[in-house]
Amino acid sequence: MPSDDDFDLFSPPGAENPFTVYDDLRGGCPVAHSSKHGGYWIATSYQAVDDVAKNPELFSSVSISVPKNAFGDDLAERPPITLDPPRHGPFRRTLLPAFSPRQIKALEPSVRDHARELLSGIVGRDRCDAAAEYAKKIPSRFMARMIGCDDDRQDEFAEQMRALLEANEMAEIQAAMAVTQPFLDDLIEQRRRKPGEDLVSCVLSAEIDGRTLTGPELIGALVLIITAGIDTTWSALGSSLWHLARHPEDRKRLVADPALVPTAVEEFLRAFSPVQIARVVTRDTEFHGARLSAGDSILLGMPSANRDSAEFPCADQVDIGREVNRHLAFGVGIHRCIGSSVARMEMRVALEEWLRAIPDFSLAPGDAVKWSTGHVWGPRRLDLLLGSPREE
Template structure:
């Protein structure tokens, strides 16, 4: 294990390497051992292969969701509770069920016209430009506006909602995140009070009407669930749309193919999710155990390296290549097991529509010269700056 530990000891989730493609950071570790170790952030394990990540996700008894960050106290006790993603069985199932009506197929189908109209509004402003930051001007705004709508924000409050999310999602400074979270909680309490007086067909009203074992959700459960839905719904989709545009800006052959064959875009979305999986979360080991050749101790954190698992060549032939029409694509970008992302269908919808509309309006684009891309760090990776030249 010493060699394996040496190769991974410097890996810091919050400081991915300044590489052209940061998702390749796991390649060496995955080649050395399925489960590596980092001495950073107080020390944690990293599952790097498809099988190891799959085994963790499907064994909540051995790998608890009580803390999904590394280090375990990364966001402080006040920000740690995010049901249902931080709940283990038997609490998890009933809580997750309370959210399902808000993500029903009927609800999701009804969102597409709004997403498409918003994308077209954004592109009407972007298309005349010679250059733009597609991460902030497009990729970020699509999920931010949709999430504001799903929360029941009126049109005049949706921009305000997006600005409140900026500090939470853009910053790695915990004081700034905590301040923004406190402001967001006030904002959510206002929405909750409004929906108690005037229930509507939105996420807040749906959760307010839910019950677990005959009781209503507590204030803490309600706020925690709403914050989870908001942050996960914006940050991950924003990152995935940005990574997709980043790839297409660098690969004109793939861009030209999708422009000529837009019916391939749904399959391309799955491939982009596989190759540029934005999310990676942790679990806590519940008892001493041997796992994929290493000894884990009770209480240790283990990161599920989803971006690494989705580039495992034992599961994905030619894993380092983007294959737009890859036929078998059982990627883990949305997780697997009981905590599989409840909003995956919404994320797919947003990615598909965002790419369809962008390629229809701006079929030719490329990375601007110089430092065109800045990547986020932490539990969600994606372009936070994506400077593009527009046109041929």
């Protein structure tokens, strides 16, 4: 593990399990510092992350990335996640209908049908890339339906989102946005003419300071919600399959008792939390022993907080039957993930269907896994060897 000041959020993990890289950092201090990317602080303990998230007056959401301009000027404004109180609350409430229990329940059968469709192309093969062929495609199709994308354009949507999600350099982000923005502009114009209950219609009706969103704000909000809805579930589902490929005892337990899958999903979210976002310090302060200055960035290390033994017994172990699990995978405070129920449903259904169709699988030999880095961690490649499918 590098020294605190050398910690790089964007460096490829050296450990077999990348989620262990925070352990030494957390053991040394609840708030660490890195000199990389212009310098930033990292809240590593459960309590420190909780304290940052619940104090928007001291820790502003005006920028959520490291470095502050990581996503470029075109995507600098991404409400509601970049809004502070009191502007945040009314905007967020406008989005709630798109994520209502009724909406999620109505869409669940389509997720299950899509999972089965994908698995029909995998079952019977010797191996597959479960990240690219399954984990990524489940949330991509779901988000296409959430935004009201026509069926005949869903593949086009998925490809555009793939390019945007996999862009790392600023030039790649700008190139991806040059293709994505006209697609979103067309969708926005359709919803202006004919509003519905979809996500785009909700964003169009949202207001900041009594006005509807400007062009950059509107595009930023949609890109944020769409990419967050795809990337986080893709990563968490991929990590779950990665764990099950390495731990046959857990895999066999879930195959024998599918009713345990929802509990296992919560544990996978804790142990392999994909998301870590930043805040901006609003004034000079001492925080958990660290002297922070106004304008400093501080990263909420959710993957680290969820491995904190002060909060979770045997925190470094994956217990798929863990009953008390107050993890922070979806954040905490006013910016807690609005789509958490969606992600839980997608993961549950995707794992249920995978284990039903492919109960036996393991990691392929060699370089089977490629992890993403930065603000969302998860397998971008997950090569699995597949056993015999279960008979219906």
